Amino acid sequence: MTARTPKNNAAPQIPPIHGESFLRMSWRVIKAKPTRVIGLVIIVVFALMGIFGPLLYPHNLPINPNAIYAPPSLRYPLGTDFEGTSNLALVITGARYVLFAALMAALFTVVFGTGIGLLSGYLIGTTDTVLMRITDFILTIPGFPLLVVLSTVWNFGQPVAMGFVLGITGWGGLARAVRSQTLSLRERGFIEAARGLGLPGWHIVFFEILPNMGPYIAMNLLVSITGAIYAEVGLFYLGVVPFHVNNWGVMLNLAVFTGGAMESAKALPYLLSPLVAILLLTLGVVLFLDALDEIFNPRLREAA
Amino acid sequence: MNASEPYSAAVGAGITIRNLTVTYHTDRGIFPALKDVSLDIRPQTITGFIGESGSGKTTLAMAIMNAIRTPGLIASGSIYTDGVGDVLKLQGESLRRVHGQHFGFVFQASSNSLNPLKRIGAQLLDLGRSHGIKDPRILLKEARALAERMGMDGDRVLTSYQHELSGGMRQRAGIIFALVLRAKVVILDEPTTALDMLSQQAVLEIIRQIHEERGLTSIIITHDMGVMAEIVQRVVVLYAGRVVEEGPTQDLLQRPRHPYTKGLIDAIPRITGDLAEAKPLAGSPPDLATVPTQGCVFRDRCSLRRPVCDLVEPLAQPAHGDGLVTCHGVNAHD
Amino acid sequence: MIEVKHLVKTYPARGGILKQKPVQAVKGVSFVLPDAGAVAFIGESGCGKTTIGRILTGLESYDSGEVLYDGVNLTRLPSAERREKLRKVQLIQQDPYAALNPSRTIAKTLMAPLALEAKRQQKSKAWMASRAREVLALVGLNPEVVLPKYPHMLSGGQRQRVVIARALTVEPDVLVADEAVSMIDVSLRLGILSLLLELRNKHGIAILFITHDVAAARYVGQDGRVCVIYQGEVVEEGVTDDLIQSPVHPYSQALLSAVPVLRGLEAPGPDRYIPLGEFQQDEGTACRFAPRCRYAEERCRTEKPRTVPYGNGGHRHRCHFPVARRVVAEPLEVNS
Incomplete structure (x- = not known):
């Protein structure tokens, strides 16, 4: 067994060894396979794009009447749109809305889903019944049509609003899954032992049960991010949500319905730029997912 | 019935193992799960493989059937069994046929070796079909007879799902699966581990009776010396992939030669006599990754350790009449 | 009684x-x-x-x-x-593997009940650490080897000893x-x-x-x-x-x-x-x-x-x- 050897603690009053830190361990797991590193790099690049992207360009992107629907070139690496604006600039500045809304949606999904699932599964009884009826109700709401309807009365200019609506309709499945796992975990010996030792309920829920669902929840977080991206880009593409800001969905919509990218090759770079961005991000998520299981599951992590 | 009872060596299937080495290939390196094992398993006897977890006892049993799966690999050696030849040369269809018709394997009662969604009878028919049994009625009749032989209601067992059977009944159902194709060699993996004492004794008694009636060659894998003492005629003691001692049960129990065997016997809490005589076995079970590659593998837990143990791996020397012991600390002549 | x-x-x-x-x-x-x-x-x-x-x-x-x-x-x-x-009154269960949380190290497993005990008796963090070592030594385990490990890295006997050590934390x-x-x-x-x-x-x-x-x-x-x-x-x-x-x-x-x-x-x-x-x-x-x-x-x-x-x-x-x-x-x- 090649467990990490504790640093030498000569004096017994030094607190027990905490092993290696979570970050260091995660990095060790990620770098074990190059694909995981690639996944992480892609995710980080997109995250940076979302945070700093709009700062790299003026508020109103420059237009160029002489380079409308220009093909990719040195000056316009991804070509231009109907006004001669660089597609690269559009993809970069448009990332913030898309990614922020998706992150919000995923956070809502995971926090609500996990929280309600844990509570329901741990407390059982009446709480469980009530929470699960609410969950069933949420599960029956068709999220996408609801968004279409809501968009007629609600201004989705703020990504938080978009994220909130996507998240609030999406946590039902996760809550059900977390609940059933909690129900089986609470019967396990170590939970009974924790109760017998007089450990408080919050400790049992958050420190004994929750870590055992770590891989599942982290995976859900990433998968909900990509899911939310598809959903919002879809909404903009369909044009059911008014455009306020530049984003990938708006680009797709304009490329197809205004630029005629389906018929002429001219607007093709305009259509493909956001699509490639989405594909790349999904690829990054998929590559990275593989590392999560090991990060959260000590049995798989046995030092290689 | 005891160990000194004569058996006829000409009938039934004996097994001859020569220089068998099995390695496990993992991320952490290549480890020998069995190293240079040579052993004769006598026909029509009950032989016991005993050892702690990690001793290689299950690996040895699987190797006998040529059923080692990745990451394990049979690196070298030969295993002859009467009527089949070298099992390690078989593959594909002929190997599959040997499993079931020559070798019957009984899984641990605790393991879920039965399909939870199918009735026992349906699973028996599947087994029959995969071995080309033309008439399923003969198979079911045989199974029913076996069930009744073991003190169960045959029809009830065949129409039950696994969860409807108690631990002891499930173990008996496992024995039906192993014997229904009339195997000559039956290998039982920890047949009583998950059972309580009464079921354990009942299952052991049934194994003994059926072994007698059918003239089988039986192999029992266990970590319980008590189970050995009850039923087995010859004991093979394994430690870290080596056979450290082998011999007839009674003689081995009365005069254990290897310090490990002695430790195992001393570690049994006894129902009568002086409790102070029971002594816990020191140290931890062997871990394949940390087993020394040079010298005796048991030396760290050994009371007879001497300098030579660090350098030279001991060779097998005769003991218990026709048995053997592998230890520097015992003199072959005493 | x-x-x-x-x-x-x-x-x-x-x-x-x-x-x-x-x-x-x-x-x-x-x-x-x-x-x-x-x-x-x-x-x-x-x-x-x-x-x-x-x-x-x-x-x-x-x-x-x-x-x-x-x-x-x-x-x-x-x-x-x-x-x-x-x-x-502490229960020692049959299956020591199920009785230990697979996602927590032995150190964490012992520190949780000890933290409660320290609060009750107004003891320091250092007391907790030395007590964790004490109970492990009492059950015949080497604290420095066992503390940073996860349950799956221990043998069945060692796990059951850890379970007993955990029970002993509450005296x-x-x-x-x-x-x-x-x-x-x-x-x-x-x-x-x-x-x-x-x-x-x-x-x-x-x-x-x-x-x-x-x-x-x-x-x-x-x-x-x-x-x-x-x-x-x-x-x-x-x-x-x-x-x-x-x-x-x-x-x-x-x-x-x-x-x-x-x-x-x-x-x-x-x-x-x-x-x-x-x-x-x-x-x-x-x-x-x-x-x-x-x-x-x-x-x-x-x-x-x-x-x-x-x-x-x-x-x-x-x-x-x-x-x-x-x-x-x-x-x-x-x-x-």
Whole structure:
């Protein structure tokens, strides 16, 4: 067994060894396979794009009447749109809305889903019944049509609003899954032992049960991010949500319905730029997912 | 019935193992799960493989059937069994046929070796079909007879799902699966581990009776010396992939030669006599990754350790009449 | 000291389409576990012995009867006080792997209860750390090796020792060991048993030993008492070695007969017998053991036997036809 050897603690009053830190361990797991590193790099690049992207360009992107629907070139690496604006600039500045809304949606999904699932599964009884009826109700709401309807009365200019609506309709499945796992975990010996030792309920829920669902929840977080991206880009593409800001969905919509990218090759770079961005991000998520299981599951992590 | 009872060596299937080495290939390196094992398993006897977890006892049993799966690999050696030849040369269809018709394997009662969604009878028919049994009625009749032989209601067992059977009944159902194709060699993996004492004794008694009636060659894998003492005629003691001692049960129990065997016997809490005589076995079970590659593998837990143990791996020397012991600390002549 | 009087526990019928009958798991069990004493419950799986252990540790409620902890009935106490008392009764479970959280290191597993204890006793973090090392050393483990490990990196015997160490963090008065060694390699069992014996002798911790292995029960509680339980009822009880040497109830005799005989070192008892068949749980006879009993007579099927003393050594049984029989093995003289 090649467990990490504790640093030498000569004096017994030094607190027990905490092993290696979570970050260091995660990095060790990620770098074990190059694909995981690639996944992480892609995710980080997109995250940076979302945070700093709009700062790299003026508020109103420059237009160029002489380079409308220009093909990719040195000056316009991804070509231009109907006004001669660089597609690269559009993809970069448009990332913030898309990614922020998706992150919000995923956070809502995971926090609500996990929280309600844990509570329901741990407390059982009446709480469980009530929470699960609410969950069933949420599960029956068709999220996408609801968004279409809501968009007629609600201004989705703020990504938080978009994220909130996507998240609030999406946590039902996760809550059900977390609940059933909690129900089986609470019967396990170590939970009974924790109760017998007089450990408080919050400790049992958050420190004994929750870590055992770590891989599942982290995976859900990433998968909900990509899911939310598809959903919002879809909404903009369909044009059911008014455009306020530049984003990938708006680009797709304009490329197809205004630029005629389906018929002429001219607007093709305009259509493909956001699509490639989405594909790349999904690829990054998929590559990275593989590392999560090991990060959260000590049995798989046995030092290689 | 005891160990000194004569058996006829000409009938039934004996097994001859020569220089068998099995390695496990993992991320952490290549480890020998069995190293240079040579052993004769006598026909029509009950032989016991005993050892702690990690001793290689299950690996040895699987190797006998040529059923080692990745990451394990049979690196070298030969295993002859009467009527089949070298099992390690078989593959594909002929190997599959040997499993079931020559070798019957009984899984641990605790393991879920039965399909939870199918009735026992349906699973028996599947087994029959995969071995080309033309008439399923003969198979079911045989199974029913076996069930009744073991003190169960045959029809009830065949129409039950696994969860409807108690631990002891499930173990008996496992024995039906192993014997229904009339195997000559039956290998039982920890047949009583998950059972309580009464079921354990009942299952052991049934194994003994059926072994007698059918003239089988039986192999029992266990970590319980008590189970050995009850039923087995010859004991093979394994430690870290080596056979450290082998011999007839009674003689081995009365005069254990290897310090490990002695430790195992001393570690049994006894129902009568002086409790102070029971002594816990020191140290931890062997871990394949940390087993020394040079010298005796048991030396760290050994009371007879001497300098030579660090350098030279001991060779097998005769003991218990026709048995053997592998230890520097015992003199072959005493 | 724990006193249990006429304990009854019934598991309610399961609802749904397939209605099942309510199961009475414990039927009027009484016993006393003195301070630093040992009581063993022996019986087959499903006889109710596990339920008794779970009731004592507060994991399960009971329907009627009384459980007194140092003379106090906890059901009448407010829940905070009850929890406080119950902490002193710790359960050692059968499967040490399930009893440890796979996603937490041994250090974290021990620190959680120690943090509570430190708060209660106003102790420092350093006290917690030294106490964690202390309990591990007490159960025979090397703290520096074990603390940073996850449960899957330890052997079965080491895991069970960690479980015992965790129970010791709350300084218990009673350990309820429910089949605590049955999933551990036989070679390592004696180590755990002698650890339990040491906790009894040196630290005054009483042990309720629940098992199907009479020899293990004898090792931990040779001077204690054994209760043989069959289908929720104690059918025979007495001082350990007395009951082992001269059991009078046929069920005790069957259980004791089932202990493997080390042929060559021991001779089987002259009256040894082992029932081979599998039986229905409840066949409706007055004496529940009658369908499996080789000595049963008509009276056993119609008239329920009551608990009566046998001799005057505190030996009691529940059988119409008690006969002391020698069923356990006897040691042989071996000249090697």
